[in-house]
Amino acid sequence: MSSDSRSPLFMPTIVLGGALFGFGLAHSGMARPEIVLDFLQLQDLGLVFVMGGAAAVTGTVIALATRYLDRAPLTNERYGKREKTFDRSVLIGGVVFGVGWGISGLCPGSAYASLGVGNFPILIGLAGMFLGAYAQGYWRSYRESTSGTATPSD
Template sequence: MSASDARNPLFVPLIAVGGSLFGFGLAYSGMARPEVVLDFLQLQDLGLLFVMGGAAAVTGTVITLATRHLDHAPLTGDRYGKRERSFDRSVLLGGAVFGVGWGISGLCPGSAYASLGIGNYPILLGIAGMFLGAYAQGYWRAYRQETDRTATPSD
């Protein structure tokens, strides 16, 4: 049995509560409005810096305490460990594309969903674009893997 099969029954409800708190915080702070995010990116309103800094401080504190005092995650049963991910071209390129999209639209996934909660329904176009972009990237990656597997070395 894998650790995911032994998840605590509170796992899904707590994820929903955490997501709701996240969305409420974004909406309450005004960061669910794309124009506020664009003002931040143009260095006209640095409020997002304080919102992100506060979230990073709380998250960092909880992760530091949890990994220091617990041997496994309480809800999933998974052992804590460092995720090994190399800093390669795909990480750099993906981050750059994400940043350009964020700068053009003023949307990141979290603020886009929170924006729906405050009644900004035209944002659905931006969310559809995120899904389309993610799908296109997945399709492209699968195509590349398939062509790499079928290519034969020329000795």
């Protein structure tokens, strides 16, 4: 989709949505890694309510939008499912994300929100995320260049 068919409100809406998401994470305490780690150890189940509330709002909006609108208002794209097969890359990515989240209490969203509330040591975790993403991209490019074609898991 070309950016010229998007509404002029597309980028401001993305920025506002990201800021609202970050504020929600910070306000709920979910930007603090120790809170997330307590959740993962089943000591503080507040995150269940935060995620459940977010899922309820998202599910309601998606259900209503796909029922009453034929296209997304800001991008003018038709609604549809993103078809992605469940393959080895998805499984490995999920495991890496889960292990990283479990060890550090960080995911990208909460890490940025944590930085926004003044937790500057979180920069080490963010650097690790960027380094991991860069290494994965480099490895994928290397693998494609040596094999000549992309594999189905790419």
